[in-house]
Structure formats: C-alpha cells, structure tokens
Amino acid sequence: AQKVTQAQTEISVVEKEDVTLDCVYETRDTTYYLFWYKQPPSGELVFLIRRNSFDEQNEISGRYSWNFQKSTSSFNFTITASQVVDSAVYFCALSGNRDDKIIFGKGTRLHILP
Amino acid sequence: GAVVSQHPSWVICKSGTSVKIECRSLDFQATTMFWYRQFPKQSLMLMATSNEGSKATYEQGVEKDKFLINHASLTLSTLTVTSAHPEDSSFYICSAPISGTPDTQYFGPGTRLTVL
Numbered sequence: 001a002q003k004v005t006q007a008q009t010e011i012s013v014v015e016k017e018d019v020t021l022d023c024v025y026e027t028r029d030t031t032y033y034l035f036w037y038k039q040p041p042s043g044e045l046v047f048l049i050r051r052n053s054f055d056e057q058n059e060i061s062g063r064y065s066w067n068f069q070k071s072t073s074s075f076n077f078t079i080t081a082s083q084v085v086d087s088a089v090y091f092c093a094l095s096g097n098r099d100d101k102i103i104f105g106k107g108t109r110l111h112i113l114p
Numbered sequence: 115g116a117v118v119s120q121h122p123s124w125v126i127c128k129s130g131t132s133v134k135i136e137c138r139s140l141d142f143q144a145t146t147m148f149w150y151r152q153f154p155k156q157s158l159m160l161m162a163t164s165n166e167g168s169k170a171t172y173e174q175g176v177e178k179d180k181f182l183i184n185h186a187s188l189t190l191s192t193l194t195v196t197s198a199h200p201e202d203s204s205f206y207i208c209s210a211p212i213s214g215t216p217d218t219q220y221f222g223p224g225t226r227l228t229v230l
Contacts, residue, residue, distance in 0.1 A: 037221075043205055045158075045221045091157065095219070099163070100146055100211045102219060106157045 002027045004094050004105035012111040013082055020078045021108045023092030029053075034068065034075045035093040035102065045091075051075065079110075087112045116142045118210050120222035127198055128230055135193045135225045137164075137208030143188040144210035149181075152205040152224075164191040164208075188213075198229040 003026040013019045025034065032053045038046040049059060051068050059066050063080045079086055092105040117140040127133050137147055145166045150158040162183055163171040170183035182194040191210075195202055205226050211219040 043152075043226070044223045045207070047221075050218075100219065101148065101160055101163065102209065103160065104150075104158045109155075 002029075002032075002094055002096055002103045004092050004103055006092055006105035006108050008108045009106070010109040010111070012113060014113050015084055016081050018078060018080050019082055019110065020076055021090050021092070021110070023075045023077065023105060025073050025075065025092070025094045027094060027096055029096035031096075033095040035091075035095070036066065036075075036077050037091045037093060037104075039089045039091060039107070041088075048077075048090075082112045084112045084114055086110060116140070116212060116218070116220045118208060118220045118222040120206075120208060120225050122225060123223060124226040124228075126228045126230065129199050130197055133195045133198055133227060135195075135206055135208075135227075137191045137193070137210070137222055139189045139210045139220070142210075142212050144191075145188060145213050147185060147191040147208055147210045148219075149183065149191075149193050150207045150209070152207060154205075158207060161193075164193075166191075195227065198227070200229045203227055203229045 005024045034051045036048040056068050065078045067076045089107045089109050091107045093102045095102045119138045121136045125133055147164040149161045151161050152158045160173050161176045164183045164185040166185045166188055172178045180196055185191040205224050207224045208222045209219050
C-alpha cells in the first residue's frame with residue numbers, strides 16, 4: 001500500500017523565517033513519483049514540484065528547496081525567507097508506477113505571520 | 115500548457131436532487147481521469163478512476179451507485195452526485211494525466227458543492 005505522512009498539521013512562523021515541511025512516504029513500487037502542491041484559500045491546487053524515484057538530486061527554485069532522501073523515504077520542502085503570501089496548505093503526494101493515482105498526505109497548514 | 119477545466123465552479127442544490135460536474139482536458143487527451151473529494155480542512159481523497167470507454171474504478175468505501183461517473187470521450191469525464199444530501203457537500207476536484215506520461219498530471223480548479 002502507498003502512504004504519505006505529513007506529521008505537521010499546522011505550522012506558524014514569523015515572516016522571513018525559514019520553515020521546513022516534512023513528508024515521509026511508503027511504497028512498494030520501484031519507480032514512483034513524489035509531488036508537492038500548494039493549496040491557497042481559493043482551493044485550486046498549485047503544482048510545485050515533481051520528482052521521480054531515480055533522481056535524488058535536491059532541487060532549489062527561488063526560495064523553495066526540496067530534499068529527497070530515499071534512505072529515509074523522505075521528501076522535505078523548505079521555504080527560505082518566508083513571506084505572508086506563502087500562507088497556504090501544502091500537500092505532499094505520491095504516485096506509483098502501476099497506475100497514475102496520486103495519493104495525498106493530510107497536508108500541512110502553514111501560517112506566515114507578518 | 116495543459117489545462118483541466120471543471121464546470122460548474124460552485125453549485126448549491128436542494129437535498130435529494132442530482133448534480134453533474136464536468137471535467138474537461140483542454141488541448142490534450144486523457145484516457146484516464148481521477149475524481150477527488152476534499153472535505154473542509156482535510157486532504158484530497160481519491161474517489162474513483164474514470165476510464166474512457168469503460169467502467170470507472172471506485173475506491174473502497176465510495177458508493178458507485180451514488181457517484182456516477184461517465185467518461186464519454188478522451189477529453190470529458192462527468193461525475194453525477196445522485197440524490198445529494200448535506201453530507202455530500204464538499205470540494206470535488208478532478209485530475210488528468212496526459213496519456214502515456216503518468217507523471218504529468220493536471221488538476222482542475224475544483225467544484226464546490228453545497229447541499230441544503
């Protein structure tokens with residue numbers, strides 16, 4: 001069975017602080033894909049990143065960075081110098097190689113306080 | 115880039131009525147589409163996989179007779195909530211991967227259903 005665990009239900013930080021959102025996954029598939037999505041109050045999912053299981057290289061995109069570690073089955077997301085506009089719910093998700101289903105974690109609600 | 119649209123974006127209906135939600139892939143074909151449901155402050159839960167030209171596959175615990183799915187073409191899937199009740203009020207989101215590229219999946223903007 002596939003599973004995504006986001007242990008942090010809710011996080012509040014003051015603007016300009018760095019914040020890391022944790023994600024741990026379980027899968028028996030040898031090939032799989034990991035995702036992060038942002039969901040602002042409007043509800044529409046905003047795609048942030050997709051990583052396949054063979055690519056463990058960490059990625060940085062502006063203030064966002066992702067740390068993928070297969071050894072610990074983790075795919076953590078860090079926002080550097082957070083801004084109020086980063087306030088949203090962030091979902092980590094997993095898709096296996098047997099079908100295209102995406103399984104979502106429960107999400108982390110991030111509050112950036114001015 | 116690829117876009118998935120949903121219609122309507124929101125709907126309010128009376129208890130006992132049926133509501134149809136459309137999911138369209140624009141500029142690409144999708145032999146498979148997925149329907150998710152999201153209750154307030156909860157995660158997206160996969161309801162079913164919509165397959166073009168064949169029956170939908172439902173996740174455990176989802177009533178197939180209540181949530182009718184029709185994938186009539188390579189760009190359109192519909193979800194009909196039959197005899198809706200207040201507990202069906204939720205945010206319904208569809209997604210579609212581009213055929214042959216399972217890691218590229220596009221989500222619709224969602225449909226907010228409120229059943230009075």
